[in-house]
Amino acid sequence: MAPNISNFLQRKSKEFKQNPMKFFASFIPKLQRYVVSEVRRHAPLLSLKPIDGIRIEQVTTENVASISHFRSQEVVESFRRYLAQGDLGIYAFYGDRAVGHAWAALPDGTRRLIWGHMPVTSDTVSFLFFSVDPQFRGRKIFQLMLVELVKLVFSTTNVSRVLADVPVYNAPSLAGVERAGFRRLCILPVLRWRGHTIRLARIPKAEPDRP
Ligand SMILES: CC(C)(COP(=O)(O)OP(=O)(O)OC[C@H]1O[C@@H](n2cnc3c(N)ncnc32)[C@H](O)[C@@H]1OP(=O)(O)O)[C@@H](O)C(=O)NCCC(=O)NCCS
Numbered sequence: 001m002a003p004n005i006s007n008f009l010q011r012k013s014k015e016f017k018q019n020p021m022k023f024f025a026s027f028i029p030k031l032q033r034y035v036v037s038e039v040r041r042h043a044p045l046l047s048l049k050p051i052d053g054i055r056i057e058q059v060t061t062e063n064v065a066s067i068s069h070f071r072s073q074e075v076v077e078s079f080r081r082y083l084a085q086g087d088l089g090i091y092a093f094y095g096d097r098a099v100g101h102a103w104a105a106l107p108d109g110t111r112r113l114i115w116g117h118m119p120v121t122s123d124t125v126s127f128l129f130f131s132v133d134p135q136f137r138g139r140k141i142f143q144l145m146l147v148e149l150v151k152l153v154f155s156t157t158n159v160s161r162v163l164a165d166v167p168v169y170n171a172p173s174l175a176g177v178e179r180a181g182f183r184r185l186c187i188l189p190v191l192r193w194r195g196h197t198i199r200l201a202r203i204p205k206a207e208p209d210r211p
Helices: 003-018 020-025 073-084 141-156 171-179
Strands: 030-040 054-058 088-094 097-105 112-114 118-120 124-132 161-167 183-193 196-199
Touching: 003 020, 030 171, 054 141, 073 088, 073 097, 073 124, 088 141, 097 141, 118 124, 118 161, 124 141, 141 161, 141 171, 161 171
Parallel strands: 124 161
Antiparallel strands: 030 161, 030 183, 054 088, 088 097, 097 124, 112 118, 183 196
């Protein structure tokens, strides 16, 4: 038998023996649903009061590791990759500790999708990855980061809209996006199967801006 087929079968047999349920589940397509919302360049954003003890800074190669007591080394490495590919990030700092992160994927000249389903084009930026340290949740740090990242995107690019996708079950995230002034566009169902993604609906295209 060709060595790569033999390796493949050995790997599959090992996966089956380790966890038969997980092995069979991996063959079943997964349906995920996202609420997609947008904020446009001229739309009013939430005006937020500063949060006691919290300051917002853009992520740079110098401060990127300040999040390492909250996120794993692997996540910090992915943030270094985001920086290298020109994406925009901000951290919410409490003292010298970053307690929240927010990332947006910028257009890089070629049309692309992030997470297999969100568009990044010359006119559209999509949010990439947000989280708040569990000890600091419920203080509106998420909302503050949403608003500050939108401002940063519009001040550093010419795009006319920023999109956010939130899984339909993520109540705090949905509330934060709505409070920050995003307008709900559609529900996007996505089918994932063994590394492949199929989008089962279209995200409406950006309409011309009316300042
Ligand atoms: C989602 C997340 C970023 C929110 O961070 P946060 O700083 O605690 O959020 P905020 O304090 O800004 O709260 C946002 C809103 O959600 C509301 N909220 C909080 N928990 C809620 C819950 N369980 N159900 C409904 N609403 C909730 C808050 O009351 C607030 O609304 P308000 O302004 O009307 O009071 C944080 O929970 C998190 O990191 N979760 C894990 C990662 C994740 O889900 N990332 C986002 C993926 S899209």
